[in-house]
Amino acid sequence: MDMQRIPAQDGIYNLQNFDKTRETFSWEDVKKNFSWNETGKVNIAYEAIDRHAEDTDKKDKTALLYSSPDREEKLTFDELSKKSNQFANVLKKYDVEKGDRVFLFLPRSPEFYAAFFGILKTGAIAGPLFEAFMEQAVRDRLQDSEAKMLITTPDLLGRVPQEDLPDLEKIVLVGDHNESSDKYIDFQKEMKEASTDFDIEWVDLEDGMLIHYTSGSTGKPKGVYHVHNAMIQHYATAEWVLDLNEDDVYWCTADPGWVTGTSYGIFAPWLKGVTNVIRGGRFSPENWYGTLDKFNVTIWYTAPTALRKLVSAGEDAVKKHDLSSLRHIMSVGEPLNPEVITWGMKAFDLRIHDTWWMTETGAQLIVNIPSEEIRPGSMGKPIPGVEASIVDNEGNELPPNQMGNLAIKKGWPSMMRKIWNRPEKFESYFVNGWYVSGDSAYKDEDGYFWFQGRLDDVINTSGERVGPFEVESKLIEHPAVAEAGVIGKPDPERGEIIKAFITLNDGYKDSPELLEEIRQFIKTGLSAHAAPRELEVKDAIPKTRSGKIMRRLLKSWELGLPTGDTSTLEE
Ligand code: ATP
Numbered sequence: 001m002d003m004q005r006i007p008a009q010d011g012i013y014n015l016q017n018f019d020k021t022r023e024t025f026s027w028e029d030v031k032k033n034f035s036w037n038e039t040g041k042v043n044i045a046y047e048a049i050d051r052h053a054e055d056t057d058k059k060d061k062t063a064l065l066y067s068s069p070d071r072e073e074k075l076t077f078d079e080l081s082k083k084s085n086q087f088a089n090v091l092k093k094y095d096v097e098k099g100d101r102v103f104l105f106l107p108r109s110p111e112f113y114a115a116f117f118g119i120l121k122t123g124a125i126a127g128p129l130f131e132a133f134m135e136q137a138v139r140d141r142l143q144d145s146e147a148k149m150l151i152t153t154p155d156l157l158g159r160v161p162q163e164d165l166p167d168l169e170k171i172v173l174v175g176d177h178n179e180s181s182d183k184y185i186d187f188q189k190e191m192k193e194a195s196t197d198f199d200i201e202w203v204d205l206e207d208g209m210l211i212h213y214t215s216g217s218t219g220k221p222k223g224v225y226h227v228h229n230a231m232i233q234h235y236a237t238a239e240w241v242l243d244l245n246e247d248d249v250y251w252c253t254a255d256p257g258w259v260t261g262t263s264y265g266i267f268a269p270w271l272k273g274v275t276n277v278i279r280g281g282r283f284s285p286e287n288w289y290g291t292l293d294k295f296n297v298t299i300w301y302t303a304p305t306a307l308r309k310l311v312s313a314g315e316d317a318v319k320k321h322d323l324s325s326l327r328h329i330m331s332v333g334e335p336l337n338p339e340v341i342t343w344g345m346k347a348f349d350l351r352i353h354d355t356w357w358m359t360e361t362g363a364q365l366i367v368n369i370p371s372e373e374i375r376p377g378s379m380g381k382p383i384p385g386v387e388a389s390i391v392d393n394e395g396n397e398l399p400p401n402q403m404g405n406l407a408i409k410k411g412w413p414s415m416m417r418k419i420w421n422r423p424e425k426f427e428s429y430f431v432n433g434w435y436v437s438g439d440s441a442y443k444d445e446d447g448y449f450w451f452q453g454r455l456d457d458v459i460n461t462s463g464e465r466v467g468p469f470e471v472e473s474k475l476i477e478h479p480a481v482a483e484a485g486v487i488g489k490p491d492p493e494r495g496e497i498i499k500a501f502i503t504l505n506d507g508y509k510d511s512p513e514l515l516e517e518i519r520q521f522i523k524t525g526l527s528a529h530a531a532p533r534e535l536e537v538k539d540a541i542p543k544t545r546s547g548k549i550m551r552r553l554l555k556s557w558e559l560g561l562p563t564g565d566t567s568t569l570e571e
């Protein structure tokens, strides 16, 4: 365990007294921030957009700062409110009703956000799909959700199945096209004709808002169903963890096809009325830094995969830019390697704050709070209002420092309410009042949680349980190693042996000497039993499109097994 600790940096943070807040906190207090607390009328689109558009001080504030290689655009809260009203009117014209599923298969663009809120304003359930999905992935999700309408572009239409979707009535096309059948709706034309006024559909806090198909690191994607009530936790974490304030410029790099891109790319910043940078197109270290610099981003939420690329790009790349506005960085999606945090302190003079949560949990649960000490390698502590623990398979709590199932006491506001069409799958998450996450971790004496791996990934070698994350983190500390994916490989003698796949940084060549040096580096730096018996250099490590290492796939390849669902595999 890395015992290094990094104290909080100077700053006036929204959550100052973490331990005391945890003791006295009630979710009821957060509800006072919403208009429905007085009116009883609920819709997350109203709280995120229209409420600010109705506020004379806020209506002309920039809500969306959009930038892609070929387009730049700004939308104020007022403009976003009106555009989403127009789209809601288009949907009503074509009979979309409360509870219907309306899917978006669109690149990040101003139209995406107008359409997204338009859907929510009708009371329908939005289903964002990542733009890089191929036909089978699109079919699976539209079929499973029985989507009634799809919004896409003429470019992406080729990947929308034309058969086997009996529920799909209409397809809205954003952009010039030659489709003449009445199955297609022309976005531009309809928007022009639609009124900018709309009577929002007021719903219940427990009514459906969103379906996300999980990224599929472990198997077939499942339709995770969220309700409007989630806004309570989006709001609280926007304040405590994102530390958003009136003048912040916020950038979340996640695509809205993944839960981070909606909970924290859409809801959290806009519930707080903050200017939100949306960057389209592909990423490289140059345009990550360029975006932070150009828009004077103050708060940045990104992922380990991106940060590891920045580390590989070196410190000189940072120095070319003025990042002096940046005051707070967070990470999610995968374990945050301590090496990356150490590098962040050098490159940005800022701590990188890990946050742990998942599609099913709807919002952050275990986090590093800006005003608290962080311990590199640890995910931090549960937010106020959330009880987390390590349990055994029967749901009994385990003592500190013992590795087990990371579990959350049922009942936090943003928890999924079902898995679409699969009630038995939903039930299977809960044991003895705990939501069991499928991740393994331990808790130290001070209540910090330490991620060890997905339960399926934990390696049992000669009777020792080894988390792949620990080995991967040590591997990337070696100057030659850019990325690493570690698996257990069946072995008649040892149960499993550790096999590591690595990619090399520029300037290093695959050789038996280098691999032996890396092995020794793990052996002396971590432990003999954790040193990979096999090391293989690859050109790339397979990852999901949301940036997670797909150890399941490495294992299937290694063992020559069927690869299962790979719809979320990055090319
Ligand atoms: P599927 O459930 O379909 O296999 P997935 O689990 O990759 O897909 P997500 O819900 O996007 O889909 O990811 C949640 C998972 O990501 C967590 O269960 C955990 O394994 C990992 N994760 C997220 N944040 C962190 C973090 N801060 N540290 C370590 N792991 C994290």
Ligand code: MG
Pocket: 214, 358, 438
């Ligand atoms: Mg999962």
